[in-house]
Structures are given as C-alpha cells and as structure tokens.
Amino acid sequence: xxxxxDSCSDHFTIENCKETEMLNYLIECFDRVGxxxxxxxxxxxxxxxxxxxSNIRSQCISHAALVLQGSLTQPRSLQQQSLLVPYMLCRNxxxxxxxxxxxxxxxxxxxxxLPLWLPKSLSTGAGRELQRLSYLGAFFSLSVFAEDxxxxxxxxxxxxxxxxxxTRVVSQSLQHYLELARQELFKILHSILxxxxxxxxxxxxxAAVVNANMKKxxxxxxxxxxxxxGFMLNFLWVLQQLSMKIKLxxxxxxxxxxxxxxxxxxxxxxxxxxxxxxxxxWIAELYRDPSPFSDPKFPTECFFLTLHAxxxxxxxxxxxxxxxxxxxxxxxxxxxxxxxxxxQWKDSPLATRHREMxxxxxxxxxxxxxxxxxxxxxxxxxxFLRRCLNFYGMVIxxxxxxxxxxxxxxxxxxxxxxxxxxxxxxxxxxxxxxEFLFFIVQYAPQVLYEPCTQDVVMFLVVMLCNQNYIRNPYxxxxxxxxxxxxxxxxxPRTQKFFEMIENxxxxxxLLVPSLMKFYTDVEHTGATSEFYDxxxxxxxxxxxxxxxxxxxxxxxxxMEEFNSGKQFVRYINMLINDTxxxxxxxxxxxxxxxxxxxxxKNKEQWDLLPRDQQQARQSQLAQDERVSRSYLALAxxxxxxxxxxxxxxxxxxxxxxxxxxxxxxxxxxxxQLCGPKCRDLKVENPEKYGFEPKKLLDxxxxxxxxxxxxxxxxxxxxxxxxxxxxRGVSFYLHAATRFPSYVLAxxxxxxxxxxxxxxxxxxxxxxxxxxKVQKVSSLDLxxxxxxxxxxxxxxxxLTKNTHKxxxxxxxxxxx
Numbered sequence: 001x002x003x004x005x006d007s008c009s010d011h012f013t014i015e016n017c018k019e020t021e022m023l024n025y026l027i028e029c030f031d032r033v034g035x036x037x038x039x040x041x042x043x044x045x046x047x048x049x050x051x052x053x054s055n056i057r058s059q060c061i062s063h064a065a066l067v068l069q070g071s072l073t074q075p076r077s078l079q080q081q082s083l084l085v086p087y088m089l090c091r092n093x094x095x096x097x098x099x100x101x102x103x104x105x106x107x108x109x110x111x112x113x114l115p116l117w118l119p120k121s122l123s124t125g126a127g128r129e130l131q132r133l134s135y136l137g138a139f140f141s142l143s144v145f146a147e148d149x150x151x152x153x154x155x156x157x158x159x160x161x162x163x164x165x166x167t168r169v170v171s172q173s174l175q176h177y178l179e180l181a182r183q184e185l186f187k188i189l190h191s192i193l194x195x196x197x198x199x200x201x202x203x204x205x206x207a208a209v210v211n212a213n214m215k216k217x218x219x220x221x222x223x224x225x226x227x228x229x230g231f232m233l234n235f236l237w238v239l240q241q242l243s244m245k246i247k248l249x250x251x252x253x254x255x256x257x258x259x260x261x262x263x264x265x266x267x268x269x270x271x272x273x274x275x276x277x278x279x280x281x282w283i284a285e286l287y288r289d290p291s292p293f294s295d296p297k298f299p300t301e302c303f304f305l306t307l308h309a310x311x312x313x314x315x316x317x318x319x320x321x322x323x324x325x326x327x328x329x330x331x332x333x334x335x336x337x338x339x340x341x342x343x344q345w346k347d348s349p350l351a352t353r354h355r356e357m358x359x360x361x362x363x364x365x366x367x368x369x370x371x372x373x374x375x376x377x378x379x380x381x382x383x384f385l386r387r388c389l390n391f392y393g394m395v396i397x398x399x400x401x402x403x404x405x406x407x408x409x410x411x412x413x414x415x416x417x418x419x420x421x422x423x424x425x426x427x428x429x430x431x432x433x434x435e436f437l438f439f440i441v442q443y444a445p446q447v448l449y450e451p452c453t454q455d456v457v458m459f460l461v462v463m464l465c466n467q468n469y470i471r472n473p474y475x476x477x478x479x480x481x482x483x484x485x486x487x488x489x490x491x492p493r494t495q496k497f498f499e500m501i502e503n504x505x506x507x508x509x510l511l512v513p514s515l516m517k518f519y520t521d522v523e524h525t526g527a528t529s530e531f532y533d534x535x536x537x538x539x540x541x542x543x544x545x546x547x548x549x550x551x552x553x554x555x556x557x558x559m560e561e562f563n564s565g566k567q568f569v570r571y572i573n574m575l576i577n578d579t580x581x582x583x584x585x586x587x588x589x590x591x592x593x594x595x596x597x598x599x600x601k602n603k604e605q606w607d608l609l610p611r612d613q614q615q616a617r618q619s620q621l622a623q624d625e626r627v628s629r630s631y632l633a634l635a636x637x638x639x640x641x642x643x644x645x646x647x648x649x650x651x652x653x654x655x656x657x658x659x660x661x662x663x664x665x666x667x668x669x670x671x672q673l674c675g676p677k678c679r680d681l682k683v684e685n686p687e688k689y690g691f692e693p694k695k696l697l698d699x700x701x702x703x704x705x706x707x708x709x710x711x712x713x714x715x716x717x718x719x720x721x722x723x724x725x726x727r728g729v730s731f732y733l734h735a736a737t738r739f740p741s742y743v744l745a746x747x748x749x750x751x752x753x754x755x756x757x758x759x760x761x762x763x764x765x766x767x768x769x770x771x772k773v774q775k776v777s778s779l780d781l782x783x784x785x786x787x788x789x790x791x792x793x794x795x796x797x798l799t800k801n802t803h804k805x806x807x808x809x810x811x812x813x814x815x
Contacts, residue, residue, distance in 0.1 A: 019083055022067045027087070030060040031094040061097075061104045082138055089142065089181050098184070099191075111135060112192065112201035118208055126212035127226035136188070136205070142181050143230020144174045144378040146371040147223070157373045171377035179383070182237045189238055199298070206305050207262035209235055214266065216312045217428070219319075229320065230378065232313035239306040240387045248394060250299040253402055253421055257283055258293050262301060263308055265426065272430055273423035273471045282420055307395055311432055314388055318439045321375050324368060331365040348611070385440055385447045392433050393452020396459040399429065403462065403469070410458070412506050414466045427472060433459070434478040441485045445493040457500045465510040467518055473525045476518060477537045484540035487547055502551050512548060512557045513567060515541050520570040535634045538578060542637045549644060562645075562652045572658050575638055576665045582635035583669050589628040590691060591680045596621045625689065632690045643699045646706040654711050662707075663715035666700055673697050 033053050037044045044050060063072075068083055070076040076083075087093050102111065111117060119133045131137045146153045156170045192202040209227070216226045227235075255261055271279055286292060338358045345354045400407045402422045403414060437456065440447055460479060463469065467476050488495035501507060519541050522534045548554045561568050596617050600606050606614070646653060653662055673681070673693060681693065704716075 018073055019067050019070070022072065023064060023083060023087075026060045026064045026067070027092075027094065027097065030057060030064075030097055033057055033060075034094055034096075057100060058104065061100045064101060065105045081141075085138070085142065088139075088184050089177050098188075112198045112205075117201065118205050121212070125225035127209075127215070128224060130209060130212050131227040131231050134205070136185075137231070139181075139185055139188070140231050140234045141228065142178065142234060143228060144178060144374055145228070145230050146374040148228040148230040152374055153370045157370045167373050167376070171373070171380075174377040175381045175383075178234075178378070178381075182234055185234060186238045186241045190242065193242070193298075203262065203298075203301060203305075206239070206302075210305055210308050210312065211262075211264045213312045214264070216316045221316070229313070229317045232309070233317060233378065233384075236306070236309045236313040237384065237387070239302070239309050240391055242302050243306045243391060243394075244387075246299045246303055246394075248397055248401070250297065251303045251398060252294065252296070252300045253398060254292060255296055255300045255304050256426070257286060257421075257424065258296060259287065260296055261304075263304060270427040270472070271423065272425045272427050273418050273469060274420070275471075279424045282424060303394075306391060307429070310388065310391065310436075311428055315432055315435055317375075317379050318435070321372075321379055321443075322439075324372055324375065328365065328368050328372065331361050331368065335361050335365065380444055382444060382447050385444050386450055388436060389440065389447060389450055389456075390452050392436060393450070393455050395429065396433060396452070396455045399425070400455070400459060400462065408458070410462060410506065412462065412465050412510050414462070414469065416468070418469050422469065427475060430463070430470070431475055431478060434475070434482050437482045438478070438485060441482070441491055441494055441497075445491060448494060448497055453497065453500070457497070457504055458506065460501060461504050461507045461511065464518075465506065465514045467514060467521075473518075473522060474527070474533075477522065477533075477540075480515070480518065480537065480540050480544070484543055487543055489543065489547065498547070502548055503553060508553045509557060512545075512554055513561055515544060516561060516567040516571045520567060520574050523574065535578065535582065535631075538574070539634045539637050542641045545641065546644060549648075559649065562649050568652060569655070569657060572653070573661065575641060576658075576661050579635065579638045579642065580665050580668060582631050582638060583672065586628055586631040586635050586691075587672050587681060589624040589631070590683055590689070592624045593621060593628065593683050593689075594680050596624075597684055628689045628691070636690060636692075636696070639696060639699050642703055646703050650707055650709070653707055654709065659712055659715040660718060663712065664719045666703060667716060667719050670697075670700055673700070 033056050037053065044053060066072050068076075084093075084098075088098075114135055116133060116135045119129065121129055123129065131141055141148070143149055144152050152174075156174070157167070159166075189202060192198045209232075213226045213232065215221050216232065252258070256263065256265070268276070274282070335358065338354060338361070342354075345351055397407070399422065400410065402419055402425075404410045433456075437448075460483060463479050464476070464483070470476050483498070483501060485491055486494040486498045486501070488498055502511075519538055522530075522537050524530060525533060527533065549558060599617065609617075653659065672678075673696065681691075683689070683691070686692070
C-alpha cells in the first residue's frame with residue numbers, strides 16, 4: 001500500500017511521519033482481510049476463521065484510532081488536518097474502513113452528540129468557526145482554490161512550462177479526485193440522515209452552515225468571517241446529491257414562511273414583488289390561521305436548504321471568478337500601456353517609479369493567472385455545473401407551479417393579481433437563476449442543453465411577458481441581458497437556446513410588445529444611475545429586436561405594434577432621444593480625441609508642455625476613448641434599429657407626432673457628420689472606437705430615402721434649427737457601400753425639400769441602371785449649382801434659392 005500512497009502523493013501530499021508509517025501498515029492489514037475473504041469465501045465463512053478475521057479487523061481499526069488521536073506518539077491539535085484526508089482523496093482506503101472506524105471509535109457515543117458536531121459560535125465569524133471547529137468541517141474543507149490552499153498553486157500551476165493542454169489535464173485530474181472525496185462526504189452525511197435518531201442533528205448541521213454563511217451573499221464580504229468557497233461548494237455538492245431524487249409534489253412552497261423554518265432570512269430581504277410591510281402583514285395573517293402549514297417533511301427542508309446553499313456557494317464563487325478576470329484584463333492593459341509608452345517615460349524623473357510599477361503588475365498578473373487556473377479546476381467542472389443547472393430547473397418548476405397551477409399548460413398573460421406566495425418569495429430566487437444562466441452562457445455554454453432547458457426557456461418568456469410580477473426593474477433587465485447574451489450574434493454557441501426562446505408558443509404574441517414597453521419604462525428606474533443604465537438595457541433590447549425581426553413568427557406582432565400598438569410612439573420617441581444623445585456624445589468625444597492626437601503629433605509643441613499638463617491630457621484622452629467606444633456601440637445599435645424599421649415599414653414614422661422629430665434628428669446628425677467641422681472627427685485607428693463614418697452616413701441617407709414622401713420632405717424643410725446650420729454647406733454623401741459598382745454623386749443640401757427630390761432622383765436612376773456616375777464635373781457653392789457627368793447624361797441641380805430650386809436633367813436616354 002505504501003507504493004500506492006507514493007503514486008497518489010503526486011496529487012495529494014501525505015505527511016512523512018511515524019503516524020503515516022503505522023497507518024500504512026494497519027490499512028494494509030485491514031485490506032488483506034478482504035483479499036483473503038474474496039480468495040477463499042468458503043473457508044472464511046467457517047465460524048472460527050470468520051471470528052479470527054473479524055478480530056483482525058477490530059485490532060486494525062482500534063490501533064488506527066489510537067494513531068489518528070496521537071496516543072502512540074503525540075496528541076494532534078484539533079486545528080490540524082486529519083491524517084486520513086490524503087488517503088480519502090486518493091480513494092486508497094479499503095472498503096468498510098471508514099465505517100468500521102466510526103463505529104468502533106464512537107460505539108458508546110454517537111458522532112452527532114459530540115460537542116464539536118455543532119460547536120457554539122464564539123464570534124461574528126460563525127461561518128469560519130463552523131468550518132474550523134466542527135467535526136465534519138475538516139472534511140468539507142478540501143479545496144483546489146488558491147485562496148483556500150496556496151499549496152495547490154505551488155504544486156500544479158507554478159511550473160515554467162505550464163501550457164494550456166497541461167492545465168486542462170491537471171484540472172481534470174483535480175476535478176476527478178475532488179469528486180471522489182465528495183462522494184465519501186455524501187456517504188457520511190447520507191448515513192447519518194438515514195438514521196431516524198440522528199436525522200435531526202444532521203438537518204441542524206446543514207441549516208447551521210447555511211445560516212452562518214448568510215454574509216457570503218453580500219457584494220462586499222469579509223472572507224475571514226465566512227466559510228471558504230471550497231468548503232461551500234463541497235457542501236453544495238452533497239446537498240445536490242440529497243435533492244436529486246426529490247419529487248416537487250412533495251415540496252411545500254410555503255416552507256420559507258413556515259414558523260418552524262430552519263432558514264433565518266434577514267429581516268430586510270428584498271422580495272420579488274411585495275414590500276416588507278406587505279410581507280409582514282401577510283405572514284401575520286397566516287400565523288393567525290395555522291391551518292395552511294403542515295409539519296415540514298425532509299424533502300421540503302432538504303430542497304430549500306439546497307436552494308439557499310446555491311445562493312451562498314456557487315454564485316459568490318462565480319462573482320469572484322468574474323472579478324478575477326476583470327482584474328487580469330486591467331493588469332494586462334496597464335502592462336501594455338506602460339510598455340507602449342516606455343519611450344515617453346524612460347528618460348523622465350518618474351522612470352524608476354514606472355519600472356517598479358511594471359514589475360509589480362507583471363508579478364501580480366502572474367499570480368492572478370495561476371489563481372484563475374485553480375478556479376477553473378474548482379468552478380468550471382461541467383458535471384458540477386450541470387447539476388446546478390438541473391437543480392435550478394427544479395426551482396423554476398416550483399415557481400411556475402406557483403404562478404399558474406396549470407403548469408406546464410401555462411397561458412399568457414397571467415392574471416393581473418400576483419399570487420401572494422410568489423410576491424413574497426425572496427428576490428434572489430429569480431435573480432440567482434438569471435445570474436447563473438448569465439455565467440454559464442459566457443464561460444460554459446456547452447452545459448446549457450439539459451432536460452430542464454425547456455423549463456428555463458418557459459420561465460424567461462413568462463417573466464419577460466409579465467413584468468408586472470417583478471418589482472425591481474433591474475431584475476427584469478437582468479433577464480433581458482440573459483436573453484441578449486444567448487443571442488447568436490453575441491454567443492454563437494447558444495443559437496439553439498435563443499431559437500427555443502423566439503420560437504416558444506408563448507413568446508410569439510407577447511414578447512415583442514413586452515420588451516417594447518420595458519424599453520420605454522426603463523427611462524425611470526428610481527436609481528441614481530438610471531440615466532446611464534437605460535442605454536445599456538436598450539442596447540440589449542435592440543439587439544434582441546434585430547434577431548426577432550428575422551423570425552417570421554414575430555413579424556405579425558411587430559406590424560401590429562407599428563400600426564396600432566400603444567407602445568410604438570413612446571418607443572420611437574425614446575429611440576430618437578437616445579440616437580441624438582449618444583451620437584452627439586460620441587462625436588464630441590471623438591473631437592476631443594482628435595484634438596489631443598493632433599497636439600501629440602506636434603512633438604516640439606508637446607514637449608514644451610509641463611509634465612503634469614501632458615499627463616492630464618493623456619488621462620483625458622484615455623477617458624474620452626472609453627466614452628467614445630461605449631457610446632458609439634450603443635449609438636450604432638440604435639441607428640441600425642432605425643434603418644431596419646424604416647426599411648420594412650414607413651407609415652408609422654410619418655405620424656404627426658413622430659415625423660418632425662425624426663426629421664430633426666436626422667438633419668442634426670447629418671449636419672454633425674458633414675458640417676464644416678467634420679474634419680475634427682478624423683482620428684487615428686477609428687476602428688478602435690467602432691467609428692465607421694461611411695457606414696453611419698450611408699444608413700442616415702437610407703433612412704431619408706426609405707421615408708420618401710411629400711409629408712416627410714415637408715418635415716425636413718420645416719426643421720428650422722438644423723437648416724440654419726446646413727444652409728449653404730456641402731454634404732458629401734458617399735454610398736459606395738450600398739452601390740459598390742457606382743460612385744454616388746455629391747449632393748448639395750439646403751433648407752429645401754429639393755434635397756429629397758435630388759437624392760431620390762439620382763438614387764432611382766442609379767438603381768434602375770439608367771445612369772453610371774463618372775464624376776462631379778463642377779461644384780459652385782456661390783450659386784448652389786452642382787453638375788454631375790455620366791456616360792450618357794449630365795445632371796444639374798440648382799438649389800441655392802430655398803423655395804425656387806429646380807432640377808434640370810439633360811439626357812439622351814435618362815427615362
């Protein structure tokens with residue numbers, strides 16, 4: 001057995017001491033008894049031989065207990081890890097060894113009656129105390145996370161030649177051994193639960209772990225006061241196994257409000273729909289008539305303990321993982337910036353400081369990358385994530401049954417009155433589902449397709465189509481973000497999941513109007529950051545709309561909303577406001593970027609600036625670059641939405657309440673792109689910011705053309721604000737992206753509907769193949785005259801006089 005231990009020590013360190021030598025010998029003797037029984041079952045069944053073998057087993061176990069307690073050498077501290085832990089991890093203990101050891105050691109005293117089975121809390125760090133002092137705490141503490149045990153990093157992820165393939169193999173190996181250890185933990189706890197006399201103590205321990213670690217759900221947690229991530233994930237794994245065979249019909253959804261509920265919810269816990277006053281009044285009413293409550297059964301208690309264990313284990317671990325990735329990205333960016341700008345600071349007085357900062361960042365980055373490798377092994381275990389997803393599928397089924405007892409035959413919309421049980425549920429019951437889905441879509445999309453996926457899809461559709469059932473608009477926004485993240489344009493590997501949502505029978509009638517309503521409602525969320533939050537939320541909705549528009553099942557719903565929908569006018573107004581603001585902010589930031597870049601190009605002038613002023617300008621440049629990237633991404637999406645909508649349907653945009661505002665928005669942004677200061681938008685590497693002026697200009701031009709009619713032309717002409725700036729200015733409208741075989745002529749724009757006529761005339765001629773433009777032969781700004789030459793015609797626009805403009809066309813075969 002020593003040889004086996006030596007091979008296993010490559011994975012889990014076994015102490016090299018006298019106690020280990022004794023244990024190796026005793027375990028080997030115990031194992032040989034089983035070997036003899038298998039080799040000669042008939043002989044071993046004889047009473048004398050059987051008694052002899054039984055005595056040998058007892059002697060091995062008794063002496064092993066003495067060794068583990070330190071009675072034969074020196075007593076071991078309660079803080080020390082048990083010597084048996086490495087053997088359990090190696091799965092190197094003979095069958096029955098642990099059971100015999102527990103039975104022999106505590107034959108006169110049950111394990112659950114020990115003082116350390118559930119020690120009393122001595123400080124505010126109840127979670128960490130329970131892990132360190134409780135009888136099972138040491139076994140549940142096995143972990144591969146770097147924060148829990150730095151030896152894992154040093155042994156497996158600190159080599160100079162750690163490749164991606166090596167990391168993957170090591171992660172799989174660690175996950176395998178961790179799985180074996182968890183199976184043993186499950187056997188221990190399951191055995192205690194099976195015994196009716198010890199079940200209450202086991203449930204008490206499970207509830208104590210949950211209640212002592214409530215602070216792990218907080219965004220900012222002092223890790224010294226709560227159990228480690230490894231401990232909580234092991235605990236969760238065991239509870240998942242216990243809940244696997246629970247039938248939802250046996251789970252009481254009222255348990256969380258039960259007077260004998262083991263889970264201590266914080267008094268200020270946010271609810272899905274109800275206020276705290278509503279919940280207090282409703283529970284007081286329930287307690288006056290205790291008939292709705294029955295004695296809690298094990299399936300109910302186990303189910304809700306598992307649900308809260310997910311809230312306190314897997315989700316905090318996911319958040320920590322995401323924060324670590326964000327820190328790695330930030331450090332990478334800092335290192336790159338320092339390297340790229342080394343020529344600017346290497347001869348400055350701050351050179352030593354910058355070199356030290358670069359060295360510290362590289363060291364920290366290396367450390368975080370290794371910690372991430374450990375977290376990959378402990379968290380991104382596909383089998384474990386699938387169990388989490390399947391359990392959340394059970395949670396979803398329970399909530400859907402509360403919403404509509406007819407589940408799975410749910411009909412939408414749901415009743416206006418929200419069921420009180422659902423309204424009073426903790427908000428995190430819904431939020432955790434969304435947050436977990438959001439995590440696996442990004443980092444493990446392959447686990448998304450399980451038998452419970454259909455229920456997950458139904459839940460998303462039901463919640464998004466009945467937003468009145470949720471009080472917090474940011475929770476609705478999180479559900480929208482999950483749908484956005486599954487969009488194949490964002491995550492190609494979840495295309496099937498997104499198609500399940502858009503093709504779901506419940507989504508075809510209500511999803512579009514519900515999202516359109518939320519698009520407008522999110523204008524006011526009540527948060528101090530609502531002004532900026534709404535743009536991200538609307539960006540997600542616009543991306544979803546673009547995909548839904550391509551699905552013919554949703555066309556009818558879109559058209560109904562366009563023609564008679566109550567939300568459409570508000571939706572377009574918000575879209576106009578957002579486009580104006582986002583483009584304005586984006587272009588202004590580009591102008592500031594252009595200004596700083598021009599200053600930096602003039603090296604002589606730039607070197608004359610004081611060092612602090614240079615740093616201030618560079619800091620402002622970095623900020624403007626972040627703003628422009630963010631706002632341009634949002635602005636591009638809103639313009640894309642306008643482009644798609646106006647191409648498919650025009651009549652709704654010509655309503656009196658929309659036409660003038662849309663015309664003003666288009667004119668304003670056209671003036672920004674083509675006005676006298678358009679050169680200020682020229683920046684280095686525009687693709688870095690997502691700035692595509694030709695595409696943007698082409699889309700704005702298309703919108704003009706797609707809304708071609710006298711009413712819209714009048715709205716353009718009536719826009720006095722933009723027309724004053726546009727009068728007498730040449731706007732270059734390039735359409736090479738729309739017509740790659742042509743070079744579209746330059747148009748001269750003034751405050752006149754002739755612009756639309758000119759644009760339409762040339763566009764019509766080109767699209768019909770009547771006219772291939774060769775060049776702009778003359779452009780006279782003084783007279784407002786444009787002449788364009790082609791192979792078979794010349795076209796002259798006289799547009800200087802606002803209301804007397806005319807177009808003359810001379811052609812052999814123009815029409």
